[in-house]
Amino acid sequence: MTAVPTPQQLPPGGYVHKEPSALRRAAPWLVAAAVITGFVVLGYFLARNMADNQKSFTIYFVERGWIRFLLFLLAASGVLALTSLIGQRIGMARTGRKISYSAVLGDQLTHLFLILVVLVAVYPLLYVLIAAFDPRNSLFAFPNFSDPNILYRTGLLPNLQVLSFENYAALFEGVTIPGWQLALAVVVGAALTALLILALMGRFGRESEGITKARTWAMRSLIAALALLVMFMVPSQFTGQSNESKFLLSVRNTLLVSGVTGFLAIVLSTTAGYAMARLRFPGRFQMLLFFIFIQMFPVFLALVAVYTLMVILGLVNTFTGLILAYSGGAIAFNTWIFKGYVESLPESLEEAAMVDGATRWQTFIQVVLPLSGGILVFIFLNQFIGTYAEFILASILMTGVDQWTVGVMLRSFTTGQFSTKWGIFSAAATLGALPIIALFYGFQGYFVGGTVSGGVKE
Amino acid sequence: MKKALTLLSLALLGSALTSQASAATLTVWTHFGGPELAWLKSQAADFTKKTGTQISLVSVPFDNIPDKFIQSAPKGQGPDVVVTLPQDRLGQLAAAGVVEPMDKYVTSRVDFDKTALTAMTYKGKLFGLPMFAESVALVYNKKLIASAPTTWPAFLAAAQKNTGNGKFGFLADLSNAYMNYGIVSAYGGYVFKNTSGTLNPKDIGLANAGAEKASGFLNDLRYKYNLVPEGVDGGAAKSAFVDGRLAMLLTGPWDIGDIKKAGIDYGIAAFPTPPGATGKWSPFVGVQGTMLNAYGKQKVAAAQFAKQISSSTAQVSFNQAGGRIPVSLSARTKLKADPVVAGFGKTISMGTPMPNIVEMGSVWGPWSAAIAQSVQKPNQNYSQILDKAVSEINSNIK
Amino acid sequence: MTTTLPLPAKRTSVPPEGTRGVLMAILVLALVLGGAALIGWLLAGLTARALPSAPPYMILVYTVAALLVLMPITGRLVPWIANWYYLFPALVFLIAFTVLPIILTVNYAFTNYSGQNSGNPDSGVRTAATLSADRTVVTLSETPEADSVQAYLRCKVxxxxxxxxxxxxxxAxxxxxxxxxxxxxxxxTLSAPVAAGFALSDVTRINRIERIGLANFQEIFAKASSALWPVFLWTVIFAFSTVVINGLAGLILGILLYNKRLKGRNIYRTLLFLPWAIPAVISVQMWVALFNQQFGIVNKALGLLGIIAVPWLNDPLWAKVSILLVNLWLGFPYMMTATISALATINEDLYEAASIDGASRWQQIQSITLPLLRTAFTPILLSGFAFNFNNFGIIYLLTAGGPAQEGRESTAQSTDILLSWGYNTAFASAGGQNYSLASAxxxxxxxxxxxxxxxxxxAAGVFEEARK
Known part of the structure; x- marks a missing residue:
């Protein structure tokens, strides 16, 4: 140990090879052993807890079905091994280069594995899609033991005989839409389609100036039309008797609340994040800690106090109150993200601007903000999505179906006094998830970039 | 940036202003949905026509009403009328002072069912006009079972005959305390001792010998008679019934709508006396009534509206809208031919009103947890589970 | 007060150093904010007098307006405060909508505030009363549920x-x-006569909110073995293992999908992105139905494999596994995306050099990919831990804390985490609206x-990084 130089003795940037100690080399094995022991113990208790379970008489049971499944996997792998071999030979013959067999087989097995993962991850969503068309408010699969098809016999495929549009019809009952809103909706639809086509063109063709320009314009008209729709849609347009007929209104409310909250999050966190990244003044570090630690208080349990505060301000049951309450909780995280982003920018740009006589504020507005488009989109989207599905605070602050957000409405379907309206829930859920899914896929790149920008720095 | 902020705050103010309600109208909170909400809207329109008072109907989820009411009423943000609240939170609402005694507004009470009036009466004051009552009953599929079994052996035979091969003889949400109180009471358990009409919160009978036997019986339904498998909750049981694979379902009037819609030929009966029980099966009777806000500025008009929607004719039309069981005696007579009213009417008259004293709030949590534990695995120490629950209830009551 | 302010003559843009600088800045900001709030309050009061229908939130509007005027003036007087103005909007928001509710909540923690003791008049024990001619003596017709007026009113003396x-x-x-x-x-006998014109009909008592010192905390620690400790333990295990499991799954899928040779990897990525894109309020409730022991699709599929029905949500231990699984389903796309984007920052030359040196694919992953991923992953894992520590949504929507477990408080069942335990205490019927206990x-x-x-x-060196 004495031979190892202390960090001070190291030459700058130098590297001295250290033989890892025995304990360090053994560490992975020790961890692995501990994990395996943990799983064995857990497995033992899990098995014990279902030891006296009997076979259920509602579940179609295949004795030793898992053996068949393993055999199927083995057979599939065997087929892949064979096709890979053929593929490798053909490839080598055609290109004349040496192709590694293990690489081809590895790719094929990766495909098999990924297909299984995708199946498991996506299949559950199918059930919600189908329940949305089931008028009987049921989300359960009942097996039909006499059916010859094993997938129906087990109930793995849902019964498609009773499907109807009743649930969707209930969501739009009595909704009146004036012509100009329809026109705006058409604009939204057209812009979306254009964006989609442009995205496909961008993927398969080459990126040209024209495509980028068209995309910007499609995006702008989409946002403008959507904002107009959201701002000028009013509760009196919804003449349906039931609560679910106000679904579209709740989507509008949610878009309004989430949109303004996302905008506020940007306004509040960019200035603070910039100051913490670039300005040096006493109290900066303490403030940073204050920002981080104050948000560790579970404000969620201070709901009664938040409610009292909103009553005092007369903002209970207003969107303003809800937006303000959301924004208060959005600051710390976004400030942290933006601070990390600004630190990754080269400081020389700002210095150059300041040498040219720009003030700090001008530098921030004219140099830093224009460079931060991506991260601002990320902050906005993150906040937007977080707010979109929130339901606890919204259900406490907002009273009356005209003010409900999507989360509150969805929750009201599943927390009736005794009954759960799964059908309506699923219909509303599939429609309500669409804007978020569209956002996710439309801005996939920003999410990918934003997730690590707080951590990865050049 | 500053300009943007100012603009933004102005825009926010605009949206805040538009959502304020004017003061000249009666605000009514309701948890009704679907056809019942439509019924309430037409009642409100009638009321406006008759008296000129506008009514603004506000939908609030059932779970949220009591808490929101307690929070908002003292701050002047509450509704004038709540349609409707069950009696089990009544004591708490009165202690928080948000509900108004209605004795001086209600002159005639002869048409109301006695049980319903008792449920709405707390500390000698009438706090709500009863609108409908509910209790669980045995709903059976006539295609699978010709007539309802009246004795336990007949019930067991009928249930077991229909159980197996993807079908069920009898299902109930065994882990739900409210649904299974009938069995607890049949064996001699009770929540609070009822001595000539007053409930004694010091005497809790949820861990006595009868309550233990009841827990044992619930456990037997699952593990000895193999009727109700694990994981069956109210929703799953209803789904099975609606799908035509269940012969008998323990449920309340709230599921009848979906059952009718599915076209199942059903009948309604009481659950038979369980084996070895000392009394008859007597389910919890929940009564829901219209209540007034103690801080309301228009109580006379509010009471008038409450009286209108609890009147005999209103209860008849309400039943036709949503199938709830009326508590007006004359309305029940008019609806005698309706099998749902007749069926549930019978179980309601057999039933025990849910306690409405403030201590009931401390009972639900521990008791529900104890019942859920009792049916989690076979052969448990019921007395230990129930004793723990009762001691927790006592410490919560203080 | 003015003496603590820096003298205007010294107008310097260099802030005072050290703790003194911090305190001075906070003082100046507090003065600005306090002044603005005072102006706002006065103006709102004036407005309310002139226009009784004016909404109470006008105080916010006036305060913001006053701030917009005061801030430049103060900036002129104390130039170095401009640095703080960048933080000011965020700071004001934090104080108004986070710190203020927190102060109120901390205050509740030492009282007996609950749905029942809400500090409002009880309407259950109202009793008729008459007023004497001099309007100071009220005579009660009876004292419900009590022998004396003292007991009825729960008097302190x-x-x-x-x-x-x-x-x-x-x-009334x-x-x-x-x-x-x-x-x-x-x-x-009242200490002051009742206002003329008030026609007394009934009287009642107030269910007071009283300070009860540390009683709430004593109650929590007295029952700690059946609530606090097991819930805390599960919260830590849940947050830790969910981060590890999700991280591992995301890492594996991310590395597999980063393979440039793999055809159709964009399709896989797009499909695997889906669980992240669907709001949790929707997908978690869907899983409740899918995990149903008798009718859920999961057990149906297991039946096809010859495995007997698993009590996913009905057994205290299995319910914990279910929560981890659903959280895996919800969370792996995020980790996968993070892995892919972190891999994209790694220089390709490193791999080339390694393969020239004859390193196998596994060796490359072990000695290039993983160490480089570690720097990118540390903050993600840390924030993931913090998020899941208070991940109320999944618990509430999937199991609502259940299934019931023997020997536990009814507000702290087998899968309750700390936050859902507090929520049950304050807002669910099990807890009886015990706001003060929830605040504790x-x-x-x-x-x-x-x-x-x-x-x-x-451990992660966040402080060092923040301080530099």
Whole structure:
């Protein structure tokens, strides 16, 4: 140990090879052993807890079905091994280069594995899609033991005989839409389609100036039309008797609340994040800690106090109150993200601007903000999505179906006094998830970039 | 940036202003949905026509009403009328002072069912006009079972005959305390001792010998008679019934709508006396009534509206809208031919009103947890589970 | 007060150093904010007098307007404060909508505030009363549920001096709180005569909110073995293992999908992105139905494999596994995306050099990919831990804390985490609206979170990074 130089003795940037100690080399094995022991113990208790379970008489049971499944996997792998071999030979013959067999087989097995993962991850969503068309408010699969098809016999495929549009019809009952809103909706639809086509063109063709320009314009008209729709849609347009007929209104409310909250999050966190990244003044570090630690208080349990505060301000049951309450909780995280982003920018740009006589504020507005488009989109989207599905605070602050957000409405379907309206829930859920899914896929790149920008720095 | 902020705050103010309600109208909170909400809207329109008072109907989820009411009423943000609240939170609402005694507004009470009036009466004051009552009953599929079994052996035979091969003889949400109180009471358990009409919160009978036997019986339904498998909750049981694979379902009037819609030929009966029980099966009777806000500025008009929607004719039309069981005696007579009213009417008259004293709030949590534990695995120490629950209830009551 | 302000003559843009600088900045900001709030309050009061229908939130508008005027002026006087103005909007928001509710909540933690003791007049024990001719003596017709007026009003002293009696007129919509001077029999003497024009009909008591010191905390720690400790343990296990499991799954899929040779990897990526894109409020409720022991699709599929029905949500231990699985489903796309984007930052040349040196694919992953991923992953894992520590949504929507477990408080069942335990205490029927106890729980959660985060931050070097 004495031979190892202390960090001070190291030459700058130098590297001295250290033989890892025995304990360090053994560490992975020790961890692995501990994990395996943990799983064995857990497995033992899990098995014990279902030891006296009997076979259920509602579940179609295949004795030793898992053996068949393993055999199927083995057979599939065997087929892949064979096709890979053929593929490798053909490839080598055609290109004349040496192709590694293990690489081809590895790719094929990766495909098999990924297909299984995708199946498991996506299949559950199918059930919600189908329940949305089931008028009987049921989300359960009942097996039909006499059916010859094993997938129906087990109930793995849902019964498609009773499907109807009743649930969707209930969501739009009595909704009146004036012509100009329809026109705006058409604009939204057209812009979306254009964006989609442009995205496909961008993927398969080459990126040209024209495509980028068209995309910007499609995006702008989409946002403008959507904002107009959201701002000028009013509760009196919804003449349906039931609560679910106000679904579209709740989507509008949610878009309004989430949109303004996302905008506020940007306004509040960019200035603070910039100051913490670039300005040096006493109290900066303490403030940073204050920002981080104050948000560790579970404000969620201070709901009664938040409610009292909103009553005092007369903002209970207003969107303003809800937006303000959301924004208060959005600051710390976004400030942290933006601070990390600004630190990754080269400081020389700002210095150059300041040498040219720009003030700090001008530098921030004219140099830093224009460079931060991506991260601002990320902050906005993150906040937007977080707010979109929130339901606890919204259900406490907002009273009356005209003010409900999507989360509150969805929750009201599943927390009736005794009954759960799964059908309506699923219909509303599939429609309500669409804007978020569209956002996710439309801005996939920003999410990918934003997730690590707080951590990865050049 | 500053300009943007100012603009933004102005825009926010605009949206805040538009959502304020004017003061000249009666605000009514309701948890009704679907056809019942439509019924309430037409009642409100009638009321406006008759008296000129506008009514603004506000939908609030059932779970949220009591808490929101307690929070908002003292701050002047509450509704004038709540349609409707069950009696089990009544004591708490009165202690928080948000509900108004209605004795001086209600002159005639002869048409109301006695049980319903008792449920709405707390500390000698009438706090709500009863609108409908509910209790669980045995709903059976006539295609699978010709007539309802009246004795336990007949019930067991009928249930077991229909159980197996993807079908069920009898299902109930065994882990739900409210649904299974009938069995607890049949064996001699009770929540609070009822001595000539007053409930004694010091005497809790949820861990006595009868309550233990009841827990044992619930456990037997699952593990000895193999009727109700694990994981069956109210929703799953209803789904099975609606799908035509269940012969008998323990449920309340709230599921009848979906059952009718599915076209199942059903009948309604009481659950038979369980084996070895000392009394008859007597389910919890929940009564829901219209209540007034103690801080309301228009109580006379509010009471008038409450009286209108609890009147005999209103209860008849309400039943036709949503199938709830009326508590007006004359309305029940008019609806005698309706099998749902007749069926549930019978179980309601057999039933025990849910306690409405403030201590009931401390009972639900521990008791529900104890019942859920009792049916989690076979052969448990019921007395230990129930004793723990009762001691927790006592410490919560203080 | 003015002496603590820096002298205007010294107008320097260099801020005072050290703690003194911080305190001075905070003082200046507090003065600006306080001044603006005062102006706002005065103006709002004036508006309310002139226009009674003006909404109460006008105080916010006036305060913001006053700030917009005061800030440049102060900036002129104390130039170095401009640095703080960047933080000011965020700071004001934090104080108004986070710090203020927190102060109120901390205050509740030492009281007996609950749905029942809400500090409002009780309408269950109203009793008729008459007023004497000089309008100071109220005679109660009876004292419901009590032998004496003292017991009825729950007086602190025998004479009830200083306690409150609530007076109601026939309409009873505007209760009047009157101070008691003394009590004799059923006659209550008030310390001031009742306003003329008030027609007394009934009286009642107030269910007071009282300070009870540390009683809430004593209750929590007295029952700690059946609530606090097991819930805390599960919260830590849940947050830790969910981060590890999700991280591993995301890492594996991310590395597989980063393989440039793999055809159709964009399709896989797009499909695997889906669970992240669907709001949790929707997908978690869907999983409740899918995990149903008898009718859920999961057990149906297991039946096809010859595995007997698993009590996913009905057994205390299995329910924990279910929560981890659903959280895996919800969370792996995020980790996968993070892995892919972190891999994209790794220089390709490194791999090339390694393969020239004859390193196998596995060796490359081990000695290039993983160490480089570690720097990118540390903050993600840390924030994931902090997020899941208080991940109320999945618990509430999937199991609501259940299934019931023997020997636990009914508000702290087998899968309850700290936050859902507090929620049950305050807002679910199981807890009986015990807001004060929930506030005490909130305070405990705050300190636990703080302690764990301090350890985490220290380990990850967040402080050093923030300080530089």
């Amino acid at each position: 025998a004479t009830c001096k200083g306690d409150t009696l609530v007076l109601l007129d026939a309409d 919509s505007s209760p009047v709180r009157a101070r008691i001077a003394s009590v004799a029999g059923t006659a209550v 729980i909130a305070l405990i959660i705050f300190f636990l979170t703080l302690a764990i985060s301090l350890v985490n931050f220290k």
